[in-house]
Amino acid sequence: QKEVEQDPGPLSVPEGAIVSLNCTYSNSAFQYFMWYRQYSRKGPELLMYTYSSGNKEDGRFTAQVDKSSKYISLFIRDSQPSDSATYLCAMSEGGGAGGTSYGKLTFGQGTILTVHP
Amino acid sequence: DGGITQSPKYLFRKEGQNVTLSCEQNLNHDAMYWYRQDPGQGLRLIYYSQIVNDFQKGDIAEGYSVSREKKESFPLTVTSAQKNPTAFYLCASSAEWDRPQHFGDGTRLSIL
Numbered sequence: 001q002k003e004v005e006q007d008p009g010p011l012s013v014p015e016g017a018i019v020s021l022n023c024t025y026s027n028s029a030f031q032y033f034m035w036y037r038q039y040s041r042k043g044p045e046l047l048m049y050t051y052s053s054g055n056k057e058d059g060r061f062t063a064q065v066d067k068s069s070k071y072i073s074l075f076i077r078d079s080q081p082s083d084s085a086t087y088l089c090a091m092s093e094g095g096g097a098g099g100t101s102y103g104k105l106t107f108g109q110g111t112i113l114t115v116h117p
Numbered sequence: 118d119g120g121i122t123q124s125p126k127y128l129f130r131k132e133g134q135n136v137t138l139s140c141e142q143n144l145n146h147d148a149m150y151w152y153r154q155d156p157g158q159g160l161r162l163i164y165y166s167q168i169v170n171d172f173q174k175g176d177i178a179e180g181y182s183v184s185r186e187k188k189e190s191f192p193l194t195v196t197s198a199q200k201n202p203t204a205f206y207l208c209a210s211s212a213e214w215d216r217p218q219h220f221g222d223g224t225r226l227s228i229l
Binding site: 004006008032034036041042043044045046049088090092094103104105106107108109110 | 123148157159160162165207209211215216218219221222223225
């Protein structure tokens with residue numbers, strides 16, 4: 001079983017739809033949670049960065065973390081064709097003072113999203 | 118503009134050849150990372166460096182080598198020992214280990 005599971009899709013929605021992207025994980029030590037957007041032949045671009053459980057909103061994007069269920073989500077409201085990309089979730093354990101943690105990210109395999117006009 | 122520059126964008130390797138991928142950042146970040154991305158898979162960590170003159174193996178370091186002689190530079194060498202080098206290689210950096218990582222636009226390596 002992979003440490004982070006993400007439905008690869010592909011996911012196709014009409015413009016204006018609400019999109020829900022999800023990841024589940026098995027490592028209860030994960031504390032930092034990220035969503036990246038990756039366009040074709042480009043590097044991932046950081047969209048959202050959250051620590052521990054809760055919600056975070058940025059414009060049309062909302063990230064949710066439920067540590068009790070080991071489940072994170074990214075919601076995109078009023079989706080646009082320009083949102084068409086691969087969305088990657090990533091997470092890390094972090095670490096305390098004097099620890100050996102280096103911020104290693106564990107990624108999901110990515111969900112391919114297409115928003116059609 | 119501040120950012121991470123990877124070069125070349127496309128690279129071809131012959132059998133038995135070592136090739137070096139360049140990664141330069143002007144963000145003044147301490148930590149740098151190399152990842153490999155294969156189709157339909159997430160990113161896998163090859164090597165990372167928290168500070169100049171220090172680096173550590175990631176999950177899939179076999180067949181790769183790195184150096185960190187300058188803060189802004191973290192080149193990756195794909196050696197002939199790497200039997201399946203065809204992939205998209207991504208370099209990232211972060212201000213400190215617990216800060217978000219930012220990525221370059223990658224180098225696509227193929228075998229001739």
